[in-house]
Amino acid sequence: MNASLRSGLLRLAPQIAALAVILALCAAIAPGFFDISFANGRLYGSLIDILNRGAPTALLAIGMTLVIATKGIDLSVGAVMAICGATAAALITSGYGLPATLALTLATGIVCGLWNGALVAFLGIQPIIATLILMVAGRGIAQLITEGVILTFNDQGLIFVGSGILFGVPMPVVLWILIALAVGLAVRFSALGMLIEAVGVNRRAAYLSGVGTAGLLLAVYALSGFCAAIAGTIAAADIRGADANNAGLWLELDAILAVVIGGNSLLGGRFSIVGSLVGAMIIQSINTGILLSGYPPEFNLVIKAVIIVAILVLQSPTSRAFLAFAWRKRSSASQEAAGQQPAPGRQAS
Amino acid sequence: MAAERALLEARGLSKYFHGVTALDGVDFDLHAGEIHGLLGENGAGKSTLIKVLTGAYRRDDGRVSLDGAPIDPRDVMDAQSLGIGTVYQEVNLLPNLTVAENLFLGREPKRFGLVDSRAINKRSREILEGYGLSIDVSALLSTYSVAVRQIVAIARAVDISGKVLILDEPTASLDAAEVDRLFAILSDLKARGLGIIFITHFFDQVYRICDRVTVLRNGRLVGSRPLESLKRIELVSMMLGRELESAESGDHGRASEVRGEVVAAFKKVGKKGRIAPFDIEVRRGEVLGIAGLLGSGRTESAELMFGIHEPDTGAIEIDGAKTSLGSPRDAIRKGFGFCPEDRKQDGIIDDLSVRENIALALQARRGWAKPLSRREQDALADRYIEALDIRTSDREKPIKFLSGGNQQKVILARWLATDPRFLILDEPTRGIDVGAHAEIIRLIEELCAEGMALAVISSELEELVAYATRVRILADRQHVAELEGEDVSANGIMRAIAAAEGDNTGEARS
Secondary structure, eight states: OHHHHHHHHHHTHHHHHHHHHHHHHHHHHSTTTTOOEEETTEEESHHHHHHHHTHHHHHHHHHHHHHHHTTOOOTTHHHHHHHHHHHHHHHHHTTOOHHHHHHHHHHHHHHHHHHHHHHHHTSOOOHHHHHHHHHHHHHHHHHHHHTTSOEEOOOHHHHHHHHOEETTEEHHHHHHHHHHHHHHHHHHHSSHHHHHHHHHHOHHHHHHTTOOHHHHHHHHHHHHHHHHHHHHHHHHHHHTEEOTTTTTTTHHHHHHHHHHHTTOOTTOSSOOHHHHHHHHHHHHHHHHHHHHHTOOGGGHHHHHHHHHHHHHHHHSHHHHHHHHHHHHHHHHHHHHHHHHTHHHHHHHO | OOSSOOSEEEEEEEEEETTEEEEEEEEEEEOTTEEEEEEOOTTSSHHHHHHHHTTSSOOSEEEEEETTEEEOOSSHHHHHHHTEEEEOSSOOSOTTSBHHHHHHTTSOOEETTEEOHHHHHHHHHHHHHTTTOOOOTTSBGGGSOHHHHHHHHHHHHHHHTOSEEEEESTTTTOOHHHHHHHHHHHHHHHHTTOEEEEEOOOHHHHHHHOSEEEEEETTEEEEEEESTTOOHHHHHHHHHTOOSSSOOOOTTOOOOSSOOOEEEEEEEEEETTTEEEEEEEEETTEEEEEEEOTTSSHHHHHHHHTTSSOOSEEEEEETTEEEOOOSHHHHHHTTEEEEOSOIIIIIOOTTSBHHHHHHHHHHHHHOTTSOOOHHHHHHHHHHHHHHTTOOOSOTTSBGGGSOHHHHHHHHHHHHHTTOOSEEEEESTTTTOOHHHHHHHHHHHHHHHHTTOEEEEEOSOHHHHHHHOSEEEEEETTEEEEEEEGGGOSHHHHHHHHHHHHHHHHHHHHO
């Protein structure tokens, strides 16, 4: 276990290093970046803010990691966030209790995921197309639920679940860390992780070996929908209302990016949820850092793109090979230099 | 004709891929006005030979001459301009262009720098009328049947090249009438003096249209013979690589007096379009061999027996109780295992480790909620790595880095770990090195002696004879005979295959 933990950390070294560099840059721009204080019964500080603001992306990235591990992709998660936020707002404002609202909201997310999973598993539709359907239709469904307005609510329970403070920690942070732990432990302490990887690497061979490929695909897309439902609830609670047009907008792309930055292959197979979460935190650190830097906001997306390109280039196998080559060349050059130095000495003697 | 100089002459052609010999010193002659059949099982080197001749691959050794002049086509375009045109099984045309555009693609007559579509339509109509085809050439190719596309492809190849026409399994998706039409066109082209190379695995078509056949096996030339004097059984023996005259070894000797109880019985099980209904009983301690030429329905039979496809007729009994197999998962739960023919596509999970590949089927059967602990997986992997002598530096190595023979052993280990009662092996020794080959055969014999029921599909006749108790003969997607006891011999199997292929021709002709 210790050895596997160490090898896991080693594998994630580039991601962790990238996160450290970005945090250091942030600290250079904004003095007091690492300060964390406790006031009014909660933690304050830029780091807490990153953990908090990064919650939706982190949650989506958990589900997305497993979907991508099966050689799939889920483009619908942003729209599912909107649907689920709208569902939660509609239910709570029409008098349902908090438990019923939460249960139905989560169920809605799971149903959305099952729809995607069924298209992929039973109809054999390519995941990118299958989930594009709900990505496009989802915002329409959310608008139907909110009847075209931003559906505001003032239920303290729902607001607490999505944006309250528990033991000094913001609820979004508690939620994504708990779910990451639950999913991470579930896939590694059951056989799910290995079976998901097998499906992702070679679905047909896995099927012929008796793996229940259809069930697994349904399960990972359902989990992705479930994570999107929680992210949607957080997004709604944050503004105390359901915005069908903007809730979770483009977040599916951030989630995919988090998974990729986390070192997971879009071709499926081996996956690391921790990697994806580090990826999500890298993305949020960049967002927060840019805000703190005080650059005009129109620079934000471009700067973000530049940083992400830099990270991906550093991670790519080609550049790794190049770096390794350059390293060898330099060390052999220095050896040569070291070898040449004694030569004149010998001549002299 | 023999005195006449060959149109296309190849001597000592060799081609290697990463140290694997795909073609080994093959000679090939094609005369003008000849239809020349090229035969061989999968992996015999037919397509490599064609690709070398057409410039898709550069040859590593040997020489080729066309009309007596040495040629060395750099690529397919080069070969085309020299006079060698090819039509592949999946027609290499563009369905979203018109028939005429397809005929003149890349060589359109221009007028003021623009494609002169009136001219190409007119020329196209003339060309196709030469093939007895009067269709609207300005319609999209996709609106026509495969047979028409095939003719368009041939017309294009002949129009561009005009000396040698290579047809790679052109009849695979045609019905009888379309085949007749195609053959009429081929006879016509032959009369015009073209040399035609015709690749197929349908015996009756070879005998109908070809003047000569060349047979390849394992990348080597087996022989090139005029068809008039070649008996069917001789052709079968050329393809399967065994001399008819050689002494009968008689070492099949698996005494069948003590028959184990029936593990599974398949009664009139069949699926339309894949395999005609068949009966099979498999017994403990028995190896059922399954023999037949390529495309005879061997793999299709195995797929029904393992639940990969559900039969639409017949019944399955396991231990005397009626049951059904809806999926491989179902079959595995009933104690079945299946080593597929295409190891890369259907067998290995290439990025996962040897350990995970071995544990996969057992883990899948236990279900995701009952994981094998890491220690159990390690023990399982170590046990089989030792028992089957799997050559790997350690059990965590991704399986894609192992050699073919060792990958095959890992797949076998995957099934043995599930302790199956009935194991189906589809070409278990294809494409693996000699050492692993012998070990796998020994393993089959051991498993059988331990009381497992096995069904083994193989085109290696000696191999089947060595371990099979009974041999089922397949031809043309039907189970045609079963050999048992003394009859299980390489000669017996070949005779049965030749007889069956002959029968089919008889029917087709009548």
